[in-house]
Amino acid sequence: MLEDKIKKLIGKAIEGMNNAYAPRSNFPVGAAVLTSKGNMYQGCNIESVISGLGTCAERSAIDHAVAHGEYNFEAIAIVTKAKTPVKPCGACLQYISEFSQVAQKDVEIIMATSNGKYKKSRINKMLPGMFGPRDAKLDLRKYQK
Amino acid sequence: MLEDKIKKLIGKAIEGMNNAYAPRSNFPVGAAVLTSKGNMYQGCNIESVISGLGTCAERSAIDHAVAHGEYNFEAIAIVTKAKTPVKPCGACLQYISEFSQVAQKDVEIIMATSNGKYKKSRINKMLPGMFGPRDAKLDLRKYQK
């Protein structure tokens, strides 16, 4: 991915971060996906007082794209206010991995700080060989257009 | 809420339903929230192959609004292809209830079929007395603007 597009995607993730609902942890996280159609959708963490409810920024960004009918992702950026880039949690890596099976694409993962430093990786490197919708033999054709 | 606005909110929920990612159940669900600023955000169910991941339409619609910096909800509409209106699940009622504590507003719940029949209720009637962010003494001021 071109430097310019990466910067734009990180900017979209920062937009998400600024909207985070994190009254429990006070640790806002933002994310943004780039779809195969070239659109960007932001997300943020949304915390519940209940263990097991609430959404991470990465899953929120993916859900945002899905709500617009987009299921195929090129890249996802994650941003926090920590000094060094933070990795997506295991649950989010699982989620990204499942959608990488929909698009049959090795999604790029961009981990950024809010002042623009970043690291890059790929879902198949960060969480290889995960069980997903193809392994469960689900019919994914209508989500691949 | 006026009939006209209800119809529009149900229409937005149907837009969400049409984008559902439901390869496991093949049971698409849509939802849409109306915010205190008068905006509408759609959501849909997004299924994972993993028990405990995946998102319901109602939570997806709320997360969609939060990603745009809106935390105060007047109403939420839910729609499926079933013949009679379906209630939000308990997890979604909990989620709606928590945000009703943010806005201190008794959120209206509109349960609709895809051909426009609907029932109305309120979160405080459907799930009264839930534990939420106020009970946990979380500081909600910046989410109340």
Added chain:
Amino acid sequence: MLEDKIKKLIGKAIEGMNNAYAPRSNFPVGAAVLTSKGNMYQGCNIESVISGLGTCAERSAIDHAVAHGEYNFEAIAIVTKAKTPVKPCGACLQYISEFSQVAQKDVEIIMATSNGKYKKSRINKMLPGMFGPRDAKLDLRKYQK
């Protein structure tokens, strides 16, 4: 349910509460289910640093019973250190409701304080008409023995 049995079930829930893993909220919650075979299984809240992971006490108690091959519940007790009894969250009510469809039994819900005060209700009163495995037409026969 007899007073004596209720007291015993609350005692089991307190045993669960004392084992809670709650480093985030420092608010331990305990629960215990009574099965149709007469056994009691305790549970507690287990918190994750990730929004959307972690388990409530009620679901943990049910999962504990399921791990022993028991799916049919007479009652569930919930206990916290709060001064007045706390209700199960909406997600847990949904979970209890689904298992009430397995057993076709209106599960009794006992909400207790750690010094033994309690209130009683029923799942069909607290969360009536929920979508569950019967509505999804799942085959539940092997879980009904």
Added chain:
Amino acid sequence: MLEDKIKKLIGKAIEGMNNAYAPRSNFPVGAAVLTSKGNMYQGCNIESVISGLGTCAERSAIDHAVAHGEYNFEAIAIVTKAKTPVKPCGACLQYISEFSQVAQKDVEIIMATSNGKYKKSRINKMLPGMFGPRDAKLDLRKYQK
């Protein structure tokens, strides 16, 4: 870990698998943890009709141990009826990783088939560098005894 102990832990995971509540997928999964005190606790998948509720076998086994006041794990075994060993999902790897921070121990992961073939790995190899309770600066002392 000695071959003999591994076999015993897989046996306990199979006991969990046989109790799985999986009416949606009909794909039972079992797991078992070995604690630092030498005890074994089984778990299984428990499916909900709701996206985002339900528990995986690995988290269920950990929760089972926690409900007994044990937070320090040496190893976890996972078993399914698939022909080749299946990896824990990303959400479960996250959960195991968080408890590996409690015990400060690189938990062994044993992936087995129901006829006893298995592969071994470690949490820090399968999901390195995850955000956990230590990164969130939570006080874990009472869970380390």
